Amino acid sequence: MAATNDSMMTPQLEVLLGKVDSKFSLVTLAASRARELQQYYAKMGSVSSKVVPPQVASLRKPLSMGFEEIAADKIVRVSADEMAERREVEEAAQADAAALFASSQEALSDEVVETVVVEAVVEVSAVDAESGDA
Secondary structure, three states: OOOOOOOOOOOOHHHHHOOOOOHHHHHHHHHHHHHHHHHHHHHOOOOOOOOOOOOOOOOOOHHHHHHHHHHOOOOOOOOHHHHHHHHHHHHHHHHHHHHHHHHHHHHHHHHHHHHHHHHHHHHHHHHHHHHOOO
């Protein structure tokens, strides 16, 4: 039984062009993905948040794997405007998380100060009770 991806005609060009808006976009997307796959294989899967491992099971070359991933909807083209919007949302989320962390640290430090004050009052009261000054 022959493999389904055994020729240069698979995946078909018509299928691939249906996933993007132009031939230029298709070639650019597949080429950039092929570079990422080459970088991944050069590091042999070492942990990195910037390099995504292959999304399809294939023994083909990186460019062919890029086309397969596009055909399987594992890789999609994102416009520059959408990327800028995503970046803004991510930065806003990070700012919110930092503010929440800072306020929780402030609340925690206030609780620690209250605990220290209460413990100091208890110790002073105990010392006063022992000395008879109370």
